[in-house]
Amino acid sequence: MEEHIALLNGKLITPFREIDKGFVLIKDDLIEKIGPMKETVIPEGTQTIDVKGRYIAPGFIDSHLHGAFGGSVMAATENDLKLMAQGLVRCGTTSFLPTTLSAPWDDIIKTVDCISQAMKKDLQGARILGVHIEGPYLNLEQKGAQNPEYIYPPDPDQYLPLLDKYPSIIRVTAAPEVPGCLKLGRQLRKRNIIAAIGHSNATYQQVLEAVENGYSHVTHMFSGMSGVKRIKGYRISGVIESTLLLDELTTELIADGHHLPPSLMKLVLHSKGRDKVCLVTDSMSAAGMGPGRYDLGGLGVIVEADVPEEFEIPTQKDNYVAKLSDRSVFASSVSTMDKLIRNMVNYCDLNIRQAVQLVTYNAAKIQHLEDEIGILAEHKKADLTVFDSDINIKMTIVNGRILYKSL
Ligand SMILES: [Zn+2]
Missing domain, CATH: 3.20.20.140 (Metal-dependent hydrolases)
Structure with a gap:
């Protein structure tokens, strides 16, 4: 079964650039799309999470x-x-x-x-x-x-x-x-x-x-x-x-x-x-x-x-x-x-x-693994973390699954 998760209103660190007010769409264990909120496309049945301006990073x-x-x-x-x-x-x-x-x-x-x-x-x-x-x-x-x-x-x-x-x-x-x-x-x-x-x-x-x-x-x-x-x-x-x-x-x-x-x-x-x-x-x-x-x-x-x-x-x-x-x-x-x-x-x-x-x-x-992990981009592994400006971790996603959340 296909499963989508969308993280909304985040400050994305790709880490080559920052996208203020961005979103990340995850499908199964991969990142399907990232971008500014105005380009958000959310498939039906997606679990949406508003991260309220916090950072989203690999x-x-x-x-x-x-x-x-x-x-x-x-x-x-x-x-x-x-x-x-x-x-x-x-x-x-x-x-x-x-x-x-x-x-x-x-x-x-x-x-x-x-x-x-x-x-x-x-x-x-x-x-x-x-x-x-x-x-x-x-x-x-x-x-x-x-x-x-x-x-x-x-x-x-x-x-x-x-x-x-x-x-x-x-x-x-x-x-x-x-x-x-x-x-x-x-x-x-x-x-x-x-x-x-x-x-x-x-x-x-x-x-x-x-x-x-x-x-x-x-x-x-x-x-x-x-x-x-x-x-x-x-x-x-x-x-x-x-x-x-x-x-x-x-x-x-x-x-x-x-x-x-x-x-x-x-x-x-x-x-x-x-x-x-x-x-x-x-x-x-x-x-x-x-x-x-x-x-x-x-x-x-x-x-x-x-x-x-x-x-x-x-x-x-x-x-x-x-x-x-x-x-x-x-x-x-x-x-x-x-x-x-x-x-x-x-x-x-x-x-x-x-x-x-x-x-x-x-x-x-x-470690020669940059094709798979370490970047917030389409088709990379959905390994992400969400944190505030003091680096307090609020949520962590591994392989497209939310394994820690204190939002
Ligand atoms: Zn040592």
Whole structure:
């Protein structure tokens, strides 16, 4: 049966332009038409919703998260993924890449298998786009909050069977300077999997080699990566400088208001241009839950809002971050997409349209999915979200179905 939904009187963000007083007509799981209200054509039997001047944007895409709303990716249960999917729609996220952590290989297989099975089911929430594998092929010296016990160089006998069995794997983060990771990059590109540089100590020369061998993206800019170092007095560029410089590389910001000060986020947008950067939450199970003690890949984590005086953004109530128990490093975030957009608008001089582009079109393009999602246009997936000027999410539609509504 054909089913139409019409959203009326919205401020549309496509995200390339804004259409004031616009409408979106949805048929089944696709967008059938968008435009100004005066061009509205509403078929008989359409469910009409007046959004009263609020924004209508493509649904947000999160390509890097380990958990949220009490659900943890590595727990490898359908229920954990369901908790995430159903929580995320409350924050405007319509699709996401559950991301693994360094762990015993069997646990990684189990997790990938669980995600692949869940992708065939209706979780009544945000849609799983595929799996993002982060670890074990990282550099121990840039481990961050990844469990060092399970970080080691890649072996094709280990990863090729996994890649062959699970086409659901669409992104892998690895450290290209680790022996075997260039070959891994070539194997990933052969399968159209995005190869991302992350938790890496690479030099500029090694980043160039990575680009030559299929790496196109850089995981969580400034976190777990090398910067300028000196060898015998000579300055050697690291992953940070290489990413800022090379047009061949896209990157992502954990814009939770803790991982990066506004000055660094602005530096990245300024150097890369606003079309090569997306935002990710990199969140863990405590996202959307509140302060306390949690677990991340077997490591103890404390969630609190304790910002040093020197940081550019002062401590704010309800703006928490996750740290390893000894408070030495951040352990993922507890942020959500709506907050990331708000941070870009409040601290990085972007308007709402520009900030929305980072989590919609840009995120889709980096993952080569822009033909399907990330744009409010005819024949794209009907993944949409409606919010007010403070980015309070009012409604979220996934695959043409209203899964969250507080209008
Ligand atoms: Zn990471």
